[in-house]
Amino acid sequence: MIEIICPVCGEALVEKDKSFTCTNGHCFDKAKEGYVNLLTSSHKPGSAIGDNKDMARNRREFLSKGYFDALVRGISEFIKEKAIPRPTIADICCGEGYYGHRIKSEFDCDMFGFDLSKEMVRLAAKRKNGITYFVGNLSNIPIKDKSVDIALHLFAPFHEKQFRRIIKDDGYILSVVAGENHLFELKELLYDTPYKNDEEPPSAESLTLIEKRKFTAKAHLETKDDIMALFKMTPYYYHTKDSDKAKIENLSEMDITTEFVMFVYGR
Ligand SMILES: C[S@@+](CC[C@H](N)C(=O)[O-])C[C@H]1O[C@@H](n2cnc3c(N)ncnc32)[C@H](O)[C@@H]1O
Ligand SMILES: [Zn+2]
Known part of the structure; x- marks a missing residue:
């Protein structure tokens, strides 16, 4: 079972009707x-909290087409191999929740997801798929120590201390970054000398890097809308001048490489 704790005092939070309450009366x-918003004022960042509405919608639209499903298959394979009976799975920095949703529909599991962005969490919770969602900060995950069997951590900031704290003694963190060839075709169009992503694992002295798996696939983007949705999901979109953006905007179809590297950490 998921054990959510009060972000103010650390006592267990109990779900009742339309709220979560602790024994000290924090509600x-x-x-x-x-979903429930568990961000306290001390863990709220400044003005811009996480990703905005447009980014959330864009991500939802693109991922739902299945172009990145090589990663879903890779994660699913790992969970099958471990065969943990009804595992507790955390979707850390869940975004709009696509990957968690796919895994939850395949496995009998207890799952929760959280993100700093209310918009992302709102979209995720709209799926009503039995996953418990909350708005929260990676720096203070309101989950009991050693309560997670498998944590999905996809394309998001790393937090060694919190990861070590929340996983069980035999739990896993699946930390995913873009592989060296991920979306290389997009970069070739934008840059004179496109670089490959490095595949360095996040350094984490108090965690053990158990293994590295890589999933590569080709995808054919069939419409302008899909190409633009993908482009807007990348940091390149925000760092490209308008004249260069046109190189992408004028395409009507495109072949891309998708490549994901999954680092498996344990305690
Ligand atoms: C690139 S998105 C990945 C989302 C999701 N894992 C996916 O693959 O679709 C990164 C996410 O990390 C979230 N994020 C960034 N900093 C965070 C923090 N300190 N605590 C919680 N979430 C955070 C952002 O709001 C954003 O949704
Ligand atoms: Zn409390």
Whole structure:
């Protein structure tokens, strides 16, 4: 079972009707989509909190087409191999929740997901798929120590101390970064000398890097909308001048390489 704790005092939070409450009377109301906001003022970042509405919608639209599903298959393979009975799975920095949703529909598991961005969490919770979602900060995950069997950590900031704290003694963190050839075709169009992504594992002295797996596939983007949705999901979009953006905007179809590197960490 997921054991959510109060972000203020650390006592267990109990879900009742439309809120979560601890024994010290701290109470967090559920939003109509079913998620709960567990960000406290001390863990709220400044003005811009996480990703915005456009980024959330864009991500939802693109991922739902299945172009990145080589990663879903890779994660799924790992979970099958471990065969943990009804595992507790965390979707850390879940974004709009695509990957967690796919895994939850395949495995009998207890799952929760959180993200700093309310917009992302709102979209994720709208799927009503039995995953418990909350808005929270990676620097203070309101989850009991050693309560997670498998943590999905995809394309998001790393937090060694919190990861070590929340996983069980025999738990795993699946930390995924873009592989060296991921979306190389996009970079070739934008840059004179495109670089390959490095595949360095996040350094984590208090965690053990158990293994590295790599998943590579080709995808054919069939519409302008898909190409633009992908482009806007990348940091390149925000660092490219308008004249160069046109190189992508004028395409009507495109072949791309998708490549993901999964680092498996344990305690
Ligand atoms: C590139 S997105 C990946 C989202 C999701 N894992 C996926 O693969 O679709 C990175 C996410 O990390 C979230 N994020 C960034 N810093 C965070 C923090 N300190 N705590 C929680 N979430 C954070 C962002 O809001 C964003 O949704
Ligand atoms: Zn409390």
